[in-house]
Amino acid sequence: MDARSPSSSRQSPWLPFESRRRARDEKREAVLRTAVQLFLEQGYHRTTLNDVADRLNITKPALYNYFGGKDEILFECWAIGNERVDDCINEIAAGGGTGLAKLRKLIVSYAEVMTTDYGKSLVRFDVRDLTEHNRRVVNTAKRKIDRAFRDYIAEGIADGTIKPCDPKLSAFAIAGSLNWIGHWFQPGGPMTAEAIAEEFAIRLTAGIATTSTRKKADKPPGKIKTSREDRDEHHARTAPRAAGQSKRTRDRLR
Amino acid sequence: MDARSPSSSRQSPWLPFESRRRARDEKREAVLRTAVQLFLEQGYHRTTLNDVADRLNITKPALYNYFGGKDEILFECWAIGNERVDDCINEIAAGGGTGLAKLRKLIVSYAEVMTTDYGKSLVRFDVRDLTEHNRRVVNTAKRKIDRAFRDYIAEGIADGTIKPCDPKLSAFAIAGSLNWIGHWFQPGGPMTAEAIAEEFAIRLTAGIATTSTRKKADKPPGKIKTSREDRDEHHARTAPRAAGQSKRTRDRLR
DNA sequence: ACTATTTATTACCTATGGGTAATATATGTG
DNA sequence: CACATATATTACCCATAGGTAATAAATAGT
Numbered sequence: 380m381d382a383r384s385p386s387s388s389r390q391s392p393w394l395p396f397e398s399r400r401r402a403r404d405e406k407r408e409a410v411l412r413t414a415v416q417l418f419l420e421q422g423y424h425r426t427t428l429n430d431v432a433d434r435l436n437i438t439k440p441a442l443y444n445y446f447g448g449k450d451e452i453l454f455e456c457w458a459i460g461n462e463r464v465d466d467c468i469n470e471i472a473a474g475g476g477t478g479l480a481k482l483r484k485l486i487v488s489y490a491e492v493m494t495t496d497y498g499k500s501l502v503r504f505d506v507r508d509l510t511e512h513n514r515r516v517v518n519t520a521k522r523k524i525d526r527a528f529r530d531y532i533a534e535g536i537a538d539g540t541i542k543p544c545d546p547k548l549s550a551f552a553i554a555g556s557l558n559w560i561g562h563w564f565q566p567g568g569p570m571t572a573e574a575i576a577e578e579f580a581i582r583l584t585a586g587i588a589t590t591s592t593r594k595k596a597d598k599p600p601g602k603i604k605t606s607r608e609d610r611d612e613h614h615a616r617t618a619p620r621a622a623g624q625s626k627r628t629r630d631r632l633r
Numbered sequence: 634m635d636a637r638s639p640s641s642s643r644q645s646p647w648l649p650f651e652s653r654r655r656a657r658d659e660k661r662e663a664v665l666r667t668a669v670q671l672f673l674e675q676g677y678h679r680t681t682l683n684d685v686a687d688r689l690n691i692t693k694p695a696l697y698n699y700f701g702g703k704d705e706i707l708f709e710c711w712a713i714g715n716e717r718v719d720d721c722i723n724e725i726a727a728g729g730g731t732g733l734a735k736l737r738k739l740i741v742s743y744a745e746v747m748t749t750d751y752g753k754s755l756v757r758f759d760v761r762d763l764t765e766h767n768r769r770v771v772n773t774a775k776r777k778i779d780r781a782f783r784d785y786i787a788e789g790i791a792d793g794t795i796k797p798c799d800p801k802l803s804a805f806a807i808a809g810s811l812n813w814i815g816h817w818f819q820p821g822g823p824m825t826a827e828a829i830a831e832e833f834a835i836r837l838t839a840g841i842a843t844t845s846t847r848k849k850a851d852k853p854p855g856k857i858k859t860s861r862e863d864r865d866e867h868h869a870r871t872a873p874r875a876a877g878q879s880k881r882t883r884d885r886l887r
Numbered sequence: 888a889c890t891a892t893t894t895a896t897t898a899c900c901t902a903t904g905g906g907t908a909a910t911a912t913a914t915g916t917g
Numbered sequence: 918c919a920c921a922t923a924t925a926t927t928a929c930c931c932a933t934a935g936g937t938a939a940t941a942a943a944t945a946g947t
Contacts, residue, residue, distance in 0.1 A: 403923090403924095406924095421761065422759055422761050422762075424678045425761065427903085427904060427905085428904075428905065428906090429904080429905095437924095437925075437926090438925075438926060438927080439904090439905085439906085440906085440907080440908095440925080440926070440927090441924070441925055441926080443906080443907085444923080444924055444925080448905075448906075449904095449905065449906090505676055507675065507676050507679065508676075544836075545832075548824075548829070548832060548836075549836070551810075551813060551814075551817060552810040552813075552833065552836055552837065553810075554813065555809050555810035555811070555812065555813025555814070556805075556806040556807075556809035556810050556813075557809070558809065558813060559805060559806075559808065559809025559810075559812060559813065560805075560809070563805060570802075575802070578799075578802060579806065582798075582802075582803070582806055582840055582841075583806065583840070584840075585839070585840030585841070586836055586837070586838075586839030586840035587836075587839070657893090657894095660894095681933085681934055681935085682934075682935070682936090683934080691894095691895075691896090692895075692896060692897080693934095693935085693936085694895080694896070694897090694936085694937080694938095695894070695895055695896080697936080697937085698893080698894055698895080702935075702936075703934095703935065703936090
């Protein structure tokens with residue numbers, strides 16, 4: 380759709396040196412999309428802002444129209460991934476179900492997020508590259524996720540769907556398996572993200588569930604999420620910024 | 634033992650600027666011990682060679698008497714951790730037992746290594762910081778570890794101690810949980826490394842073992858390792874170098 | 888004690904890359 | 918069309934940190 384310019388290279392809204400329109404947010408997102416790819420490919424420290432700019436057909440200083448610095452770009456990438464996980468947690472919390480059912484939903488959602496670029500950000504990026512402030516934001520968010528796992532396990536133990544166990548340790552074990560997905564998963568492999576997510580939901584709870592195994596009381600007719608329409612990329616978010624905005628240049632604009 | 638010098642600061646063989654003797658290898662190891670600590674504390678890229686040297690009461694160029702460069706230090710740290718895991722794998726391979734028993738032994742050993750500094754190196758350091766050559770060495774070693782997990786699972790399925798499942802995916806799930814230990818474990822917590830290792834060995838196999846749960850046919854009287862005498866630090870290794878030796882200065886010496 | 892070798896130190900060099908200033912080019916508005 | 922605004926570009930700056938050269942201080946051997 381939208382066959383406009385003579386140049387054919389997709390992916391960058393800045394066509395080699397011609398028509399440049401499109402909204403600001405769309406460009407912001409293009410920067411993040413490119414940045415997260417490069418950060419994952421080469422690692423944050425080995426990726427220069429010139430690398431990012433080059434791949435977008437612009438120059439380094441242009442990036443500063445959208446971000447205050449390299450670390451802020453890193454933070455925003457992380458923020459998108461976190462937002463996705465956070466949405467899942469909130470949806471699960473809103474819906475009902477047993478502790479085990481909620482835990483499985485969380486595993487499925489979290490596993491799927493882990494197979495996306497922004498999801499990988501959550502486990503492949505180093506918090507210590509962020510500013511003091513953003514680091515705190517990240518740590519708070521991580522605690523929330525950890526809390527969700529532990530709470531659902533505790534709920535499951537309380538309602539009898541999960542065998543008595545140490546919620547903390549079990550949460551670590553489960554989260555570890557899921558986080559690891561962010562390190563090995565590559566689209567195009569033998570299994571789809573959804574298949575892996577489903578499989579993990581069963582496997583990771585097989586040891587602690589009271590109801591022996593395989594599909595049971597989870598998935599009540601009105602399914603909660605699972606489908607996920609906006610596959611990867613794009614995410615709207617025009618207003619909900621305001622979180623990052625670290626140090627440096629930020630006053631001279633606006 | 635060995636109350637010699639007036640200065641009391643332990644940890645560094647280079648006492649503030651006085652008696653300097655001791656063998657070369659002991660100093661080499663002191664460098665690695667300090668480096669791995671700093672790399673874990675601050676991250677590889679945020680740690681400068683001056684940081685390492687300072688903590689040892691020496692200056693940066695002195696490090697080059699023992700290592701060819703920063704990345705070589707990183708590699709050696711990794712190598713020590715890998716050596717420990719490799720020893721475990723070889724011992725397990727030498728001993729007998731069912732597939733499940735071997736898998737559990739591997740989980741226990743691997744988990745324990747993951748709680749040490751050098752063990753953490755295996756999962757916290759980025760392979761891309763190494764030279765092409767060393768990167769290949771690391772990748773080969775990682776494949777061997779992955780192989781061990783998969784093979785024992787496959788053996789277990791064959792001998793009936795493990796339920797039919799996809800060895801690859803199960804290995805990823807288990808390894809993920811274990812690798813995650815390297816990210817959250819801190820000595821001094823409520824659980825000891827050994828307790829965590831034992832717990833994980835049970836938990837991570839509970840879902841796939843055929844023999845319902847809890848201790849069973851594992852641990853045949855003649856126990857294999859588990860005790861581990863040389864707790865942390867030190868590791869002898871005087872000869873078995875020769876692996877690293879990347880690019881740069883290496884000719885001018887010797 | 889004299890010499891050779893090892894192992895430090897001081898003083899540099901230099902590439903890299905994040906960030907900035909000054910300026911140009913679109914874009915859109917009255 | 919002129920003017921304001923947003924958004925690029927070119928040309929810099931400069932701190933950092935890995936690495937090296939020249940040299941001094943230990944240590945060992947004879």
